[in-house]
Amino acid sequence: MKKQLVYLFCLFCLGSYAQEKFSISGYVKDNLSGEKLLGVNIIIDNTYGTTTNDYGFYSIHLKKGIHQIEISYLGYKTISKEISITGNQKIDFDLTEELAELDEIVISSNTTRKNIESIEMSVISLKGETIKKLPAILGEPDVLKSLQLLPGVSSVNEASSGFNVRGGSVDQNLILLDEATIYNASHLFGFFSVFNSNAIKNAKLYKGGIPSIYGGRLSSVLDIKQREGNTKDFGGEIGVGLISAKALIEGPILKGNKEEASGSYMLAGRRSYIDLFTFLTDDFKNSSLFFYDLNLKSNYNIGTNNRLFLSGYFGRDKFELDKFLGTIWGNTSASLRWTSILNEKLFLQTSAIYSNYDYNLDNLRTGSEFRWKSSITNYNFKPRLSWFINNNNTLKTGIDVTYYNFKPGKISPFKGSTINEEEFSQKFGLENGIYADLKQKLSDDLSLQYGVRWSNFSRLGKEDIREYNTGNPLTYNAEQDIYEENEVTQVTNYGSGKRIKTFNGLEPRISIRYLLNESNSLKLSYNKMYQYLHLISNTTSPTPLDIWSPSGPYLSPQSADQLALGYFKSFKKGKYDLSLEAYYKKLKDVTDFIDGADLLFTEEIETQVVQGKGRAYGLEVQLNKNEGKLTGWLSYTLARSENKVLGVNNNKYYPNNSDQLHELNLVGFYKLNSRWDFGVNFIFGSGRPVTYPTGRYTQNGLVVADYNNRNGNRLPTYHRLDISATLNPKKGKKGKWIFSIVNLYNRQNAASIYFNEIGETNNVEIATGMTQATKLSFFGIVPSISYEFKF
Amino acid sequence: MKNIITILLTLLIIIVSSCETDVTNDISLVETPPRLVIDGGLERNIKTPVTTQQIRLLTTAPFLSNKDFPFVSDAQVTISDGTNSWVFEHTNNGFYENSDILPEIGNTYTITILWKGETYQGTDMLLAEVPRFDKFYYEFEEETVFADEGYYVKFDTTDPINVQNFYHYRLFKNNEFVTVPDPGNSQVLIVSDEFFDGKQRIGVKPNEDIFFEIGDIATAQQLSISEPYFDYLKELFTQTGNLGNPIVGNPPPASIRGNLINLDNSSNRALGYFYVIDVEEDTVTITEN
Incomplete structure (x- = not known):
């Protein structure tokens, strides 16, 4: 493995040769809180530049002499000054936030210049502050809902925290919170996400052109960074909304008399209190429904070149109905990171990460009580070296090792019931990735970023593997158009740590940016991705009870190829910018399920899963207004996403659940004066696929629907208008009010339309033989108010 | 028994105004030739x-x-x-x-x-021969979120050890078969002995939705069924109880084989x-x- 690394290393170093230059490196920080700023633009002599990395670190190479340096970052005052270079130097910059009285720019992704010049495409970046400005359901700002206002990102319905990127399924998104994988991002069955907007510094979503430092999911990477905490002063925030209360504290560690401490911390908590309302009705006595989460981040500088970070997340949802059913689910993650500036050109970061998702499902019905427990745990180690070779070449290389333990389920008696205890066999896996990524500026016009990731996955023992008479668990009977389960001929026992099956994948990635002129650029990207984990979920949107399963003898890794082409333009001196992207995605071995698959409490998952292919293509247009009292964006997506699976939909392509032909988003922010801010968004989308019945018959006294084509029909068009207003505090005061109305004109958008037999007549539950079609909508008009206080 | 989905919806109505509308008259369906x-x-x-x-x-x-x-x-x-x-x-x-x-x-x-x-x-x-009822009785139960107040028929029964058993239940009120298209059916009307092989079960309700009043004649049946029929019924009850709710268990509707x-x-x-x-x-x- 070492040899390969060295080889890759050499391969990418061709562009570097000795020059009479010195390295200038350091951090860029917020001057009030000391928080490191990521993605800050650093422009030298108005010609070339760089940006700070994920840790606020930059490194550039300059000839001896005097240079003009310009540091600019959205929402901050630009610094422009002359520096004299006489040798290798370490310079930190402190940026001052622009005063609230000034016109605000809210599209934080990139300053216009960066949008045009950056090699990145298909990337969305949101700051915590922007997320908070958007109108939010029940006044609970949510990063996942905010992302859905951008082109190419959508969700199946409002009660779905899972999101779909460019037609991909929900499990094809790699969600990272301070580098730790979050396996289920939903609270309250999907109405909210697990990300507390107060604790979030920045969220970056890669829809395409995914660099080789990331791997493991097909469709996207959502990289969320938590705030680091104030290194200068102790402070905090308290927020009270309709659904939850939040608190955050932050401050320096061991500050002493220094102006700025060597370390800082941030601790945030949130708890919902819907359950308080449920107690209002007698019916829900002894029932509970709530979620909470805790976020922690702290960092400490060891000398000038080394920093240690510790971040953690713990969240839980609890839902219990007395004598009926209870569930508890949640994610836990912890990551320890060490970043080290080895010298002016080398930056090393090493992370050790733990993450876990687990749930309990309790059957509380008298006489048959049981508890069902399921979990997925991983341990991840990833060192990465960034080498700022020269101003035109930056190399990132590293390894990524993850060990997984899947516990599909364990059933145990509860409250003295007579259930037999049983555990489904645990599964183990080891995923390795080695990558190199080179950012290369070939000329003033042409930049490249290319790299390769080699991924490898082994399903490991200890596990008993069933073997089937034909070699496969299922055989498709074309004549009957059904899958037939094959017979188990023997069970092979693999010892602890023994390799059961190994897969390898070579994942090339490349992005090209060509500057047509100062305000126009063309970009092209290609990426190949492999995914070794599969979410075993046979529903339109994920539920807390879905389990993850590793690739193995009967489940192949999924793979995707994506090609994207983009045109970027800025006009009126950067006041507006336009982006246009087209993509085509081909997917292989996407998981689907046989008709009537039974997944809960099923150990032989392989007899329920089938794999097929998918294709997704589309066009995304976004127009941003970046300056002025009124800012915002207008975006439009034209897209198609289809799957083809043997035995489903008569073996023809069918639109998958996330397919949506048209989507239009309009987002606006208006700053009236120093006290009042307004936000508005309008969403218009064509109907999602749904399956309508083609007939009915009777069986066991019930009316049964018969179906022909999967997803052959469409829900009605979706549209909604949301508004919000923020009353900022007067000078010297600290409280802030946020008012919002979601779904202003009270449209009952269809989350689904379903067909069933009417099961009640004269208030008596009984099969009536009468059929109906029902539209389910999640919410009409939802006004809300929340209050925030900073100290 | 009202199902989890109904309960969830009820709770969600409390927080947001979730709503169901009858759209039977707005829908036109494609018809296929009779089977x-x-x-x-x-x-x-x-x-x-x-x-x-x-x-x-x-x-x-x-x-x-x-x-x-x-x-x-x-x-x-x-x-x-x-x-x-x-x-x-x-x-x-x-x-x-x-x-x-x-x-x-x-x-x-x-x-x-x-x-x-x-x-x-x-x-x-x-x-498999069906095991007998060890005890057959009824009990009065107060109203809960999930069920109405009334008399509920129950039985105790012992599963034969080391035999795979699949059960299905039927309930008759005054000699007439009664059933409800309820989402809970797939968990209540059928059950396999996977998790209680060889054990006695106490207080099994053949149908948690149906209650009786004084004077009613109640008949319950425990059926021994084959595994393929069990799988068929599971799909049948899942689909007939489908409330279209994307939050919990809503598999893509498909023709049941x-x-x-x-x-x-x-x-x-x-x-x-x-x-x-x-x-x-x-x-x-x-x-x-």
Whole structure:
């Protein structure tokens, strides 16, 4: 493995040769809180530049002499000054936030210049502050809902925290919170996400052109960074909304008399209190429904070149109905990171990460009580070296090792019931990735970023593997158009740590940016991705009870190829910018399920899963207004996403659940004066696929629907208008009010339309033989108010 | 028993204004040509012997039509156990009957239906004898979120050890079969002994939605069914209880495959399941204690 690394290393170093230059490196920080700023633009002599990395670190190479340096970052005052270079130097910059009285720019992704010049495409970046400005359901700002206002990102319905990127399924998104994988991002069955907007510094979503430092999911990477905490002063925030209360504290560690401490911390908590309302009705006595989460981040500088970070997340949802059913689910993650500036050109970061998702499902019905427990745990180690070779070449290389333990389920008696205890066999896996990524500026016009990731996955023992008479668990009977389960001929026992099956994948990635002129650029990207984990979920949107399963003898890794082409333009001196992207995605071995698959409490998952292919293509247009009292964006997506699976939909392509032909988003922010801010968004989308019945018959006294084509029909068009207003505090005061109305004109958008037999007549539950079609909508008009206080 | 989904929705209504609208009149559906449907099977019952075995043949109808199902009166129906075969004659309304056949444990039965020039065939097995009720009784229960106040029929029963058993329950009120298209059916009306093999279960309710009043005659049946029939019923109850709710368990709707195969034209599938079951039953009249 070492040899390969060295080889890759050499391969990418061709562009570097000795020059009479010195390295200038350091951090860029917020001057009030000391928080490191990521993605800050650093422009030298108005010609070339760089940006700070994920840790606020930059490194550039300059000839001896005097240079003009310009540091600019959205929402901050630009610094422009002359520096004299006489040798290798370490310079930190402190940026001052622009005063609230000034016109605000809210599209934080990139300053216009960066949008045009950056090699990145298909990337969305949101700051915590922007997320908070958007109108939010029940006044609970949510990063996942905010992302859905951008082109190419959508969700199946409002009660779905899972999101779909460019037609991909929900499990094809790699969600990272301070580098730790979050396996289920939903609270309250999907109405909210697990990300507390107060604790979030920045969220970056890669829809395409995914660099080789990331791997493991097909469709996207959502990289969320938590705030680091104030290194200068102790402070905090308290927020009270309709659904939850939040608190955050932050401050320096061991500050002493220094102006700025060597370390800082941030601790945030949130708890919902819907359950308080449920107690209002007698019916829900002894029932509970709530979620909470805790976020922690702290960092400490060891000398000038080394920093240690510790971040953690713990969240839980609890839902219990007395004598009926209870569930508890949640994610836990912890990551320890060490970043080290080895010298002016080398930056090393090493992370050790733990993450876990687990749930309990309790059957509380008298006489048959049981508890069902399921979990997925991983341990991840990833060192990465960034080498700022020269101003035109930056190399990132590293390894990524993850060990997984899947516990599909364990059933145990509860409250003295007579259930037999049983555990489904645990599964183990080891995923390795080695990558190199080179950012290369070939000329003033042409930049490249290319790299390769080699991924490898082994399903490991200890596990008993069933073997089937034909070699496969299922055989498709074309004549009957059904899958037939094959017979188990023997069970092979693999010892602890023994390799059961190994897969390898070579994942090339490349992005090209060509500057047509100062305000126009063309970009092209290609990426190949492999995914070794599969979410075993046979529903339109994920539920807390879905389990993850590793690739193995009967489940192949999924793979995707994506090609994207983009045109970027800025006009009126950067006041507006336009982006246009087209993509085509081909997917292989996407998981689907046989008709009537039974997944809960099923150990032989392989007899329920089938794999097929998918294709997704589309066009995304976004127009941003970046300056002025009124800012915002207008975006439009034209897209198609289809799957083809043997035995489903008569073996023809069918639109998958996330397919949506048209989507239009309009987002606006208006700053009236120093006290009042307004936000508005309008969403218009064509109907999602749904399956309508083609007939009915009777069986066991019930009316049964018969179906022909999967997803052959469409829900009605979706549209909604949301508004919000923020009353900022007067000078010297600290409280802030946020008012919002979601779904202003009270449209009952269809989350689904379903067909069933009417099961009640004269208030008596009984099969009536009468059929109906029902539209389910999640919410009409939802006004809300929340209050925030900073100290 | 109201299901988790209903409860969830109720809770969600509290937080947001979730809403269900009847859109029956706004929907137009594509109709497909009618398919043959079988509803019924053979029943072995040593407590109340079945003198005449009955099977019904119908066809599918448009989903939102709400008219009676068209029945099939011109089919030829034969059931065989591999050695003997019995002819089922049409009586009325799609019912086909035979009074000679006596289903036995351990046998495999095959039904052959000849209709409109096409032959359909289906097979089911009667493997395990159904365990008896250890105790059969009723209890009054107060109203809860999930169920109405009333008398509920219950029984205790012991699962035979080291035998795979699949159960299905039926409930009769005043000698009439009663059922509810409830999302909970897939967990309540059928159960496998996977997690309680060899154990006695106390207080099993054959149907958690149906309650009785004083004076009612309540009959409950515990059926021993085959594994394929269990799988079929699981899908049937999942789909008939589907409330379209994307939050919890809402698999993509699909045609449910029964066990009838069209030997002449496989794409013209028949629907429904020809079953063979063993029945345990008991009856009680609800009185004031």
